[in-house]
Amino acid sequence: MKTRIDALTRQINGVLEAHLPTGDVAPERLHEAMRYAVFNGGKRIRPLFSYGAASALQLEEDQVDTVAAAVELIHAYSLIHDDLPAMDDDDLRRGKPSVHRQFDEALAILAGDALQALAFRVLVSGGSENAGAAVTALADACGSVGMAGGQAIDLAGVGETLSLDELTAMHRLKTGALIRCALSLPALMYGADDDCVGALSQYGDAVGLAFQIHDDVLDVEGSTEELGKPSGSDIGSNKPTFPACIGLDASRAMAARLVQEARDQLTLLPGDTDLLAYLAGFSVERRS
C-alpha cells in the first residue's frame, strides 16, 4: 500500500504543479505564496480519497486527477485563511511558518482567495459533461453550508460548551463536507448508481468525523514536533473538542466505531476498495 500511496502522491503533486502558476509569472509574490501553501508537505489525504473512490467505482485513477487537485486546492486555501490572526492565529503549519508569517497577512488572504478560484478552474479543466453539477457540489462543500460555515460555527463556539450533537454537526461541515465531496465527485462526474453514491457518502461521513476526532485526540496527546504545530493549541484557545466534550477514551472509542462503520460500506462498491479501507484505518492511526 505504501508504494501505491507514494505513486498517487507523486501523481497529484504533478497535477497540482501543472495547474499552479510558477513564481516567475506576475504577480510573482502572490504565486510564490500560493505554491508555498500547496507544496508544504501535506499528506494529500483528500486527493487519496478521490483516487480511492475512483478505484472503488472501477474508474481509472487519472480520470479523477482534476477532481483530486480541485479538492486539495480548496483544502490548501482553507488552511491559509484558518491560520490567520483573526481566525485560529497559528504561526506554524506542518513545522513551517504559516503563509501570513512567511509572507504577510494581506498576501495570505489573497493567496487563499486565488487558490479558491483556481480550484474551480481546475475542476472544470477535465471537460466533463457534468461540469456544472461538479461545480455545484464543490461550491456547496466549501461554502456557507459547508466548510466555511463549519469554520464560522467553530469560531462562534470558542469558549462555549457544545453538546456532542452540536460538535458533530459542526465538524460535518468544517471538515466532513470537503472529504465527502472528494469521494462523491468521482461518482458525480462519471455517473454511478445510487447505491454506490450512498455507500461513498456514508463512508465519507464516518471517516471524516473519525478523522476530526483523531485530530482532537492528537492535539491532546501528540507532541509539537510530531504535529508540526503547538500541541494543546485547541484546548489553549478554548476551542470545543471531542476530548473536552466526552473525554479522551470515549473519543478514541467513537473514532474506532466510525472507522468500522466506514469499512462496512465498502462491501457495497464494485471495484478495488483497498485504498479506501487503508485510509479509514489511517484516519485514526496517524501521528500527525
Added chain:
Amino acid sequence: MKTRIDALTRQINGVLEAHLPTGDVAPERLHEAMRYAVFNGGKRIRPLFSYGAASALQLEEDQVDTVAAAVELIHAYSLIHDDLPAMDDDDLRRGKPSVHRQFDEALAILAGDALQALAFRVLVSGGSENAGAAVTALADACGSVGMAGGQAIDLAGVGETLSLDELTAMHRLKTGALIRCALSLPALMYGADDDCVGALSQYGDAVGLAFQIHDDVLDVEGSTEELGKPSGSDIGSNKPTFPACIGLDASRAMAARLVQEARDQLTLLPGDTDLLAYLAGFSVERRS
C-alpha cells in the same frame, strides 16, 4: 434610461435575493454577513454591464441573470476582503460600517470566502452547455491573474512610484478583469462571433480603465459624504493613483478619451447598445 436601469437593478436584486441563504438558516451570522455585504446599496454596475452586453448581442436580459449575479457576488466578496485591516483597512463602505466593523474580522474573511463559492454555484445554476468555459473565464477574472493578482500588485505598490504603464496594467487586473468578464460571459455562454467578442472586450477594457481613473479622481475631489468613505484615503495611504502619476487634468482627459474609445466599439454590435453607451458615460460622470 433611468427607468430601464431601475428595473434592471430590481431584477438583479431579485436574482441575488433568490440565491443568497437567508439569515434564519444556520450558520445564521455568516449568512447575515453575506447579505449585509451584498445588499449594501451598491449600484450593480457589473450586472448592468452584463445586461447591456445581452441587449447588444440580441439576447433576452433574463438569459444573463445568473452571469450578472455571479459577477456581482465576486465583486461583493472582493470588497469585504479589500476593506480588511490587513488590506486597505477601510472602516466605511458606502457610508456604513464595513463587514469586519459590523461583524468581526473572522466572519468578514469567511463571508468573502463563502460568497466566492456561491458565485461559482450561481454561475452554473443556469445550466448552460458552456458552463465549463464560463467557470474558467470567471476564475481567471477573479484569481491570481485577474482581480486578486491586481490587488496584490496594488498593495505591493503602496509607497512606490508606478509608471503610467504599470498603474494601467495593475488596474486592468484589479478592476478591469471582472468588468471585462461581466461583458464577455454573455457572449461566451450563448455563443457570439469573434467580432462581437472583440468589440465587447475592447469596450470593457476602455470603460474599466476609465472607471478606475474616475475613482481615483473622485478620491481627490469628492467629499466623504458623497463617496460614503473618507475622501483622500488613497493619497493618505500612499497608494499609487492616476492623479498622483499624471496629474488631475491629464487623468480626466485620459478617462474621457477612453469613454470615446469604448463608445466607438458599440457600432460593431448587432443589438441595442443604449445601455452600454450610457454606462460608458456614467463611468466618468458619477459622483460616487
